[in-house]
Amino acid sequence: MELGWLLWGAAVLLLLHLLMELSPAVNFVLRVGFYYVLCIVCSGLTAPVCLLVNGGRTVKNMRIIKTVVKSFKYFFGLRFEVKGLENFEVEGPAIIVSNHQSMLDMMGLMEILPDDCVQVAKKELMYAGTVGLIIYLGGVIFINRKSTSSAKMVMAEVAKTMTADNVKVWVYPEGTRNCTGDLLPFKKGAFHLAVQAQVPVIPVVYSSFTTFYNPKKNLFTSGKIKVEVLPPIETKGLTSDDVSDLTDKCFNIMRETLFKLSGRPDPNSVCPAAQPCAQCIPRQSTEAFT
Numbered sequence: 104m105e106l107g108w109l110l111w112g113a114a115v116l117l118l119l120h121l122l123m124e125l126s127p128a129v130n131f132v133l134r135v136g137f138y139y140v141l142c143i144v145c146s147g148l149t150a151p152v153c154l155l156v157n158g159g160r161t162v163k164n165m166r167i168i169k170t171v172v173k174s175f176k177y178f179f180g181l182r183f184e185v186k187g188l189e190n191f192e193v194e195g196p197a198i199i200v201s202n203h204q205s206m207l208d209m210m211g212l213m214e215i216l217p218d219d220c221v222q223v224a225k226k227e228l229m230y231a232g233t234v235g236l237i238i239y240l241g242g243v244i245f246i247n248r249k250s251t252s253s254a255k256m257v258m259a260e261v262a263k264t265m266t267a268d269n270v271k272v273w274v275y276p277e278g279t280r281n282c283t284g285d286l287l288p289f290k291k292g293a294f295h296l297a298v299q300a301q302v303p304v305i306p307v308v309y310s311s312f313t314t315f316y317n318p319k320k321n322l323f324t325s326g327k328i329k330v331e332v333l334p335p336i337e338t339k340g341l342t343s344d345d346v347s348d349l350t351d352k353c354f355n356i357m358r359e360t361l362f363k364l365s366g367r368p369d370p371n372s373v374c375p376a377a378q379p380c381a382q383c384i385p386r387q388s389t390e391a392f393t
């Protein structure tokens with residue numbers, strides 16, 4: 104009887120393996136599905152641990168969540184090569200901004216997440232079953248992207264409390280996932296927050312996933328992700344009038360770093376061709392990005 108089950112199991116695994124080899128679509132769906140299942144199951148198992156250890160919603164739970172999520176990369180053959188971690192060692196709170204390519208970013212986030220750091224997330228994630236529960240328990244700040252005024256109010260409250268609570272806040276300034284290998288124009292919330300709290304902005308850049316993950320091409324293989332934590336940008340003395348310049352400055356540094364890490368030409372270099380190609384045209388302002 105037991106041998107029978109083993110043989111059935113082996114046959115199913117072999118069939119799945121063959122299907123994955125033969126069809127990129129099957130491979131993609133199964134790997135993404137497995138990521139979802141892993142997130143849902145691990146969140147369900149980790150939530151009681153967080154409740155028992157820390158008693159409720161607190162940033163301290165992020166350490167537990169981080170330990171669990173850091174193991175996910177082994178299931179997908181992902182490797183991280185990290186530079187500049189010392190740039191996180193600023194005294195007190197800070198705003199961390201990074202590019203956001205896909206839901207796989209949660210692995211990259213947890214790979215380097217500093218202590219006492221919460222993320223800003225769209226409020227819809229709160230209702231994502233066990234994942235929503237674990238995110239809630241981790242102290243994530245939820246915003247309503249459809250209402251600028253309500254998002255601004257939440258951010259203004261965070262600006263007041265982050266210094267008192269000595270927490271860092273991680274924001275994805277593109278405001279949505281973007282797996283094109285480039286950056287979307289930055290939203291200004293993170294930079295208003297940094298100026299209001301008078302804390303530094305620490306940019307973090309992950310190399311493009313496009314060589315190993317591309318939903319449009321049903322591509323999801325193993326791969327290497329280069330990560331660079333850039334030096335903090337001070338905001339002491341800046342006012343709301345400086346937010347646009349600060350946003351542009353961060354955008355340009357991060358775009359340059361993204362291209363460098365992804366092995367693409369420097370977006371700010373002079374194009375050697377007579378007719379500059381689109382990717383060589385320097386982007387002076389996020390407003391100009393279409």
Ligand SMILES: CCCCC/C=C\C/C=C\CCCCCCCC(=O)SCCNC(=O)CCNC(=O)[C@H](O)C(C)(C)COP(=O)(O)OP(=O)(O)OC[C@H]1O[C@@H](n2cnc3c(N)ncnc32)[C@H](O)[C@@H]1OP(=O)(O)O
Binds near residue numbers: 143222259
């Ligand atoms: C154990 C197993 C676990 C398994 C699971 C694994 C891990 C999970 C665990 C934890 C990790 C959780 C991580 C979750 C990540 C989730 C990622 C996301 O959800 S990304 C989407 C949400 N985030 C954002 O959208 C942030 C970026 N957006 C902004 O900052 C926006 O600015 C905004 C605040 C949302 C407002 O949006 P809007 O479109 O209206 O933006 P604009 O920038 O165009 O602003 C319009 C206008 O308002 C001014 N403005 C903006 N913000 C402010 C402010 N705070 N104060 C004052 N004024 C502000 C801005 O300047 C514009 O005006 P103007 O044009 O005149 O300059």
Ligand SMILES: CCCCCCCC/C=C\CCCCCCCC(=O)OC[C@@H](O)COP(=O)(O)O
Binds near residue numbers: 207
């Ligand atoms: C009872 C309800 C059950 C609902 C089940 C939902 C299951 C969801 C399960 C697993 C998902 C794992 C994802 C981990 C968190 C990913 C965070 C993320 O990447 O959010 C995307 C968000 O930043 C931007 O969203 P958009 O790109 O604008 O869209």
